[in-house]
Amino acid sequence: MVRMTEQRRVIYEILSREAWHPTVDELFLEAKKSLPRISQATVYRNIEALIQDDLATKIVGLNGPARFEKTKAPHAHFECRSCGAIKDIFIDTECINSIMDNKEIQQCATETIVVKLLGLCQVCRETNI
Amino acid sequence: MVRMTEQRRVIYEILSREAWHPTVDELFLEAKKSLPRISQATVYRNIEALIQDDLATKIVGLNGPARFEKTKAPHAHFECRSCGAIKDIFIDTECINSIMDNKEIQQCATETIVVKLLGLCQVCRETNI
DNA sequence: CTTGCAAATGATAACAGTTATCGTTAAGGT
DNA sequence: ACCTTAACGATAACTGTTATCATTTGCAAG
Incomplete structure (x- = not known):
């Protein structure tokens, strides 16, 4: 237990x-x-x-x-490709729904959707130039 | 070189x-x-x-x-949470565009978007019951 | 050609992150 | 208070990846 x-x-x-x-x-x-x-x-x-x-x-x-x-409630992540920092991004539920509205995805028994944005965070942009 | x-x-x-x-x-x-x-x-x-x-x-x-x-061209991945297998999922470009149409994402200097679906693949569904 | 040089290779050691093991601790029920 | 057992702390073992280094390879200049 x-x-x-x-x-x-x-x-x-x-x-x-x-x-x-x-x-x-x-x-x-x-x-x-x-x-x-x-x-x-x-x-x-x-x-x-x-x-x-x-x-x-x-x-x-x-x-x-x-x-x-x-x-918590579904959201996306921005990930810095340099330092790995994560930032929550609140995207419109509509977007998630429109992705899930896909025959192939539904056939796959999808349980979770993960949306990630990759780039350079502001700190790394300012220091690594 | x-x-x-x-x-x-x-x-x-x-x-x-x-x-x-x-x-x-x-x-x-x-x-x-x-x-x-x-x-x-x-x-x-x-x-x-x-x-x-x-x-x-x-x-x-x-x-x-x-x-x-x-x-290759942008697409999503289905990932099996049991065996880790990956399957390509071709989602509508519209969906990607609607996600990227977000002030917060644009401010973040996003370079790449990764969409992942998580679940149990058919093989694992059939064997792990 | 063949010699020289830089880049890539193969072998392997080192490293980072994570999981497994094991003896000990402590929480909760009787 | 005692007993059972889940959880704990310490640490060894493991997995995936990166770094090191002597050797090999491919190209180019002589």
Whole structure:
């Protein structure tokens, strides 16, 4: 049976911060502030459990470690191809619906749609020139 | 200066097969059939070079190794959340355009849009029940 | 030709991110 | 208070990828 432990509660609370798409390392460092003895393995385990319960979502980028976010209403992600930062983009539900209105997609038993925009974030545009 | 070597030519030829989204391992095993002495490092190097030349595209899944495809007209991918298999989905250009018609996206200097559908492929649906 | 040079290769070590293992801790029920 | 068992912390093992380096290859100038 699954317990809502202090560790999981803390990880979920960190994940719930706005505009925050932390990696496991970032979650770990944040969690240590309130739970100094927490292990990185615990972060991996609990983020996985939160995903199973559909409270968290995994975001994979082209490079680097996975990022995570609190599960929320469907939206898109802008991913910086240089630093990997993620920014939420709220796109019109109409757009999603029009994509899903496709015979091939419906035949495939699609459960989730992921829309990602790739480019250079403003920070990298300003520093990398 | 960059040479179009025999190894790169073979890797690109393998990548060009229809409905084929191989991993580095799969490319390596295929390439060995015509170049028995090829090294896995060469596959990594050449796939990277093909990506730089925009002849190949990297596809990252939720788990497992990256997959690759020959660069072609914009399309979507169906990804099986169980086996990681990729299937090309040809969606209406209208849908892409309607997503890109978004102030936030345009401000972000978006270069590429990736649309992914997640679900269980037919093989996994039939075997994993 | 053959010599010289730069780029690419093959082999393999190193690295990063993640998952598995295992002995210990602690929460919740009886 | 005790018992059971899920979860924990520490760390080893594993997987996918990148870096290193000595060797080979292909082109070009002599």
